[in-house]
Amino acid sequence: PPFPWWPADQADDITRRVAEAVAVGGGLVHAKAVRADGSAVPVEMQVAAERSGGGYAVVVRDLSDVIRHRNAMQIARREHASMRRVATAVASESDVDRVFGLVANEVADVFGVECCVVVRFVNDVAVVCGAPSPGAFVDAGAVLPAEFDAAVARVVATSAPARVAYEYVGEPDAGAVARAAGIVCSIAAPVRVGGRLWGAVLIATADPGGIADERARLAGFADMAGLALETAETRSRLEMVSTIDELTALPN
Numbered sequence: 001p002p003f004p005w006w007p008a009d010q011a012d013d014i015t016r017r018v019a020e021a022v023a024v025g026g027g028l029v030h031a032k033a034v035r036a037d038g039s040a041v042p043v044e045m046q047v048a049a050e051r052s053g054g055g056y057a058v059v060v061r062d063l064s065d066v067i068r069h070r071n072a073m074q075i076a077r078r079e080h081a082s083m084r085r086v087a088t089a090v091a092s093e094s095d096v097d098r099v100f101g102l103v104a105n106e107v108a109d110v111f112g113v114e115c116c117v118v119v120r121f122v123n124d125v126a127v128v129c130g131a132p133s134p135g136a137f138v139d140a141g142a143v144l145p146a147e148f149d150a151a152v153a154r155v156v157a158t159s160a161p162a163r164v165a166y167e168y169v170g171e172p173d174a175g176a177v178a179r180a181a182g183i184v185c186s187i188a189a190p191v192r193v194g195g196r197l198w199g200a201v202l203i204a205t206a207d208p209g210g211i212a213d214e215r216a217r218l219a220g221f222a223d224m225a226g227l228a229l230e231t232a233e234t235r236s237r238l239e240m241v242s243t244i245d246e247l248t249a250l251p252n
Contacts, residue, residue: 117136
């Protein structure tokens with residue numbers, strides 16, 4: 001050694017660690033290996049020393065799939081915990097704006113973006129509901145054109161989740177507010193109440209890396225926002241019924 005699949009800048013370190021494993025009869029060494037195409041991958045090397053002769057054998061295992069699966073499980077656990085917190089708020093919180101603020105912060109954290117906001121569609125405008133995430137490019141209570149973000153505009157037009165990478169959007173007026181704020185990618189999912197389109201949950205980022213196509217995951221949080229509204233409407237109706245005499249239909 002070093003073998004050709006060891007990164008040149010790590011060869012000395014890996015050689016030393018393999019030698020240390022051989023000296024104690026064997027062991028595990030974790031490092032990076034270089035594929036034929038030049039890409040680096042995490043590997044686990046099982047080192048086994050010969051009992052005599054001074055030789056040793058190394059079995060190399062590519063850990064890419066293991067790490068990918070572990071990361072996916074961690075993301076899923078975080079998302080489930082976030083959904084539980086939102087569900088608890090939906091069931092117990094009577095102030096829907098506070099629920100929307102929680103949704104914005106939880107979603108921004110889960111998706112790793114600086115901006116998340118819940119908007120309501122009123123005629124041709126979008127009204128920001130609740131407190132947006134701390135890094136949002138719009139303020140609480142702002143009244144904006146429905147096309148302030150291109151993904152939101154597509155939700156208005158199609159009632160379906162939408163993802164937009166602004167470098168591929170040809171219309172200069174699409175998402176003018178988002179563009180002015182330096183947003184490079186956004187995803188919006190519809191919020192429905194009683195089957196009708198009520199608004200949208202929007203995530204956006206100015207990070208050049210953009211956002212992966214997470215429309216289905218975001219739609220789950222949008223459904224929770226819709227459930228919060230339906231729960232609030234049901235709670236309001238029950239409170240109204242409790243204050244009216246059933247026989248006279250007059251207030252108690």
